[in-house]
Amino acid sequence: MNNSKLTTLSLCVEEHVLARILPILQKGFIIWSRAGCSLNELLCMQQKISSDYIAERISTIFLDGKPVDDIDKTVIHDGSSIALSGAMPGLVGAVMRRGSFYASFRDSITYKKGPDTPSQEKCMVNLKFFNIVMKELGPDFLKKGIFFKSSDLTDFLTNQSKDFWHGNKEILLNKKPVGYSLIEKGEFVLQNDLVFFSVKVC
């Protein structure tokens, strides 16, 4: 990434607005990792999610749409899409859980580790947060700031109503204060494919 071209957008919002921003994490955001590393390494070491939290709260994980059972044996590659979720209802919700008693029901789509392809190359990964994970990890990730595809962020922000914007105390585009009408109209997307987006409650 060439940081000189990076678009940044920071919002300083009232508490209730944060809850309305969290659903954007369902579509996913961009993180960088190392191709060939395990999912466990990516989540614990690189994203600093505690192993206890993963064990206790993240019951359901998908890599490229495939339900994952063992995060140590799940390998990341460039373009991977990872989704993290809590325990889900329904028989199929139970079927999708890591190490589910009903794992055979989804045998044909379950993630199975391929041959080892060691690599140290930097790779881009799409990370999605669903339900309780969105609610519990989302605020911290947004506070630190994360990368979104410009199109996803534009689509999300331009669909917000006036009361959403009235709950914004400060909007900084490339570190300069701007009025919400600029953002509302989607005119902030410059030449970049990615936007570094951060949100804090103040």
Next chain:
Amino acid sequence: MEFILRIDVGAKGGPTWRKEPLGGYAGNGGRGMTSLIVSKEVPPLCHPLGARNKLVIAPGLLSGTSASMSGRISIGCKSPLTNGIKESNSGGQPGQMLARLGYAAIIIEGKPEGHDLYKIVINKDEVKIDIDNSLKMLGNYDVVDKMKNEYGDKISTISIGPAGEMKMSAASIACTDMELRPTRHAGRGGTGAVMGSKGVKVIVLDDTGKSMRTPKDPEKFKEANKIFVKGLKKHPVTGEALPTYGTNVLTNIINESGGFPTNNFKSGKFSGASKISGESEVELQTKRGGLATHGCHRGCVIQCSGIYNDKQGNFLTKQPEYETVWAHGANCGIDDLDTIAMLDRLDDDFGLDTIEMGAAIAVAMEAGLAKFGDGEAAINFIKEVGKGTPLGRILGNGAAITAKAYGVERAPVVKGQAMPAYDPRAIKGIGVTYATSTMGADHTSGYAIATNILKVGGDVDPLKTEGQVDLSRNLQIATAAIDSTGMCLFIAFAVLDQPETFQALIDLLNAFYGLTLTADDVTALGKSILKMERKFNTDAGFTAKHDRLPEYFYTEAFPPHNVTFDIKDEDLDQLYNW
């Protein structure tokens, strides 16, 4: 629950009723009761809309007690949709009220002469059956409003809308919720058409003057309920995911797995999933002043429902559930929650099964009657059903009839009933249940994920593909048993992971009835129900060939995983061998 209320709508001179002792039906409840009565009293080869079919309405064994989650009510008959036995159950208030009024079942039999519509009012003192033709072709919401005006707001009702009166095979029976709205439905299998064929528009229940049913051992019952509630509240599914996001929390997950049927089961990923997910739905409801956490009956601690307000902040419908959001959303290519909520409202008002209607509309879209994603067209389709136009009557008779009428091969049905929101090619184990269930394609037939505790049918290795038939069998047995208790199936998640919660459920039954049931007895109950239902279907003409998915599920690769359903016929045929 000491009595059965038997109503003969075909009696000379008008409907008659009598209160009967339970006799041979004692000790049964819910699905166990409806399937037993239908098996014993309904000729399997009778016409579902004829005089010899019967409509049976039964609260569960624990309904009307202070046991949490015990408000389900079962409705059984020979189904006009599948032509086999049917049990469809619903939440809402009527289960609790009927049980407190002392009735273990209402049996409606015979066929009235003429076209009068009947209203049945049941309270602690009497049963009254009156002609009320002012109710003709009214939607469920108007029917309930009229009943409220006549009988006050302490009642609950069981009613049909115009779809039931027109005897459509997708017609549901509506039960009122805590706010006295007809938002809870025994949706599947066309039970509403059978109620319509009996000429009964509404049953009004008033349990004023009656109190909670009393357990044989009140102390033990109270203690068991305490442990049961604690277990539900501490579990991440029943204590967090369901109360926070409702059942629609599943949309993102099933879509992510590639098993979310989209555009009439053409693919397993819907690009608009995040717009209609539970997470988005809750955010929208909260913003509009609705409710994201709400129970469908008193005594519910999970509270998986909610209140959906329109753009002006006025009540539109209850929070559309996952199956509805899928059926009218992804399966029709629609990614707008307001459109889906309007379809849900219309389904509830006309008295229609949302799964069957979503499947029928998707088939119509495949036939070229509208484009996938056209929400306005979908709303108009449902309105056609409500009006009973020729097109509406085709759609209102379900996905299979719609496919036949328009020459569409891809009808996602088993035994005539539309599949729910999980594609059986991606999640094959659920395909085993769709294929073999006595009810037709039905996800709730194998839902009670407690088989690892019950160990019904012995230990199964869940990691072996060949174990899928065994697992499905065990799930179906456990579900049939839970369906008899009046308990909401969502308790199964806590029961799966917490043996003490499962034990508390058995203790509730034991303390209430003074029994010493064990897990083996629960298994035996489930098996006996399935055996009865299977026999009814066999006698109605069903063979192993009916226990199959439609041909295209075996031949069309389903993206994104590009998988087909490949469980062998001979394996499916083993399901009832125990």
